Amino acid sequence: MELVVERDYPTLSGVAADVVADVFREKSDARLVVPTGETPLGLYRNLADRKDRGEIDTSRLRVFQLDEYLGLALDDARSLYRWMREVFLEPLAIRDHQVTWLPGDAANLSEACQAYDRAVEQAGGYDLAILGLGPNGHLGFNEPPSGADAPTRVITLTPETVSSNARYWGGEDRVPRQALTAGMKQLLAARQILLLVSGPRKREILARTLQGPVTPEVPASFLQRAARVTVITDRDAMPAPVSLREV
Ligand code: F6R
Numbered sequence: 167m168e169l170v171v172e173r174d175y176p177t178l179s180g181v182a183a184d185v186v187a188d189v190f191r192e193k194s195d196a197r198l199v200v201p202t203g204e205t206p207l208g209l210y211r212n213l214a215d216r217k218d219r220g221e222i223d224t225s226r227l228r229v230f231q232l233d234e235y236l237g238l239a240l241d242d243a244r245s246l247y248r249w250m251r252e253v254f255l256e257p258l259a260i261r262d263h264q265v266t267w268l269p270g271d272a273a274n275l276s277e278a279c280q281a282y283d284r285a286v287e288q289a290g291g292y293d294l295a296i297l298g299l300g301p302n303g304h305l306g307f308n309e310p311p312s313g314a315d316a317p318t319r320v321i322t323l324t325p326e327t328v329s330s331n332a333r334y335w336g337g338e339d340r341v342p343r344q345a346l347t348a349g350m351k352q353l354l355a356a357r358q359i360l361l362l363v364s365g366p367r368k369r370e371i372l373a374r375t376l377q378g379p380v381t382p383e384v385p386a387s388f389l390q391r392a393a394r395v396t397v398i399t400d401r402d403a404m405p406a407p408v409s410l411r412e413v
Contacts (some may be wrong), residue, residue, distance in 0.1 A: 298363075
């Protein structure tokens with residue numbers, strides 16, 4: 167696991183964009199899974215600027231959705247798909263046929279999850295998983311406890327996640343209690359994983375992710391055992407005892 171500590175959020179976003187742009191250059195048809203949330207927004211803006219300047223080609227990428235609330239149609243303004251479309255897909259001119267989504271309104275959810283896992287498998291797995299870190303250590307919506315083998319599935323959100331996401335919904339009582347999430351198994355098997363972590367509220371969970379016991383209670387701790395993981399963080403999120411070195 168490589169730990170990169172940047173002085174602030176804009177620098178973190180630029181360095182993350184360098185890593186992602188390198189992946190696009192090396193493999194123009196790379197398969198990626200990308201998060202919503204606040205942390206990757208700077209990265210996405212940076213990539214969109216590079217796209218506008220003609221520095222990256224996104225026409226052959228394949229994008230997999232990371233998670234979705236249950237019961238929302240794709241075009242629902244509150245869906246994570248719409249969020250991903252606005253901040254990532256459209257600015258990067260990625261078209262619908264390049265995207266595999268998680269249909270939160272599927273009639274048969276377990277079939278939809280299996281179809282998603284099959285699609286990832288048939289694509290040869292993810293080349294790059296870009297991930298944010300939940301305040302409770304979740305990856306995607308792999309809430310604690312989530313084991314390393316967990317497939318794509320329906321999950322019940324923890325009270326912590328519900329309360330953390332209440333800001334997007336105008337109150338806790340409006341947040342859906344269930345979601346679909348890409349599974350831990352395929353995320354951890356990604357050829358390259360980029361975990362982005364910013365701000366002091368992530369300090370404690372980042373320490374547990376990097377140095378705590380590897381446990382389903384902190385799903386992100388399984389990254390300690392994954393193949394090629396780069397954690398990019400800003401100083402604000404840095405737990406004090408971790409020195410600026412590779413861990
Ligand atoms: C979002 C997602 C979540 C977030 C995590 C961090 O699609 O999968 O795991 O990445 O909750 O969210 P932010 O970046 O808002 O702190």
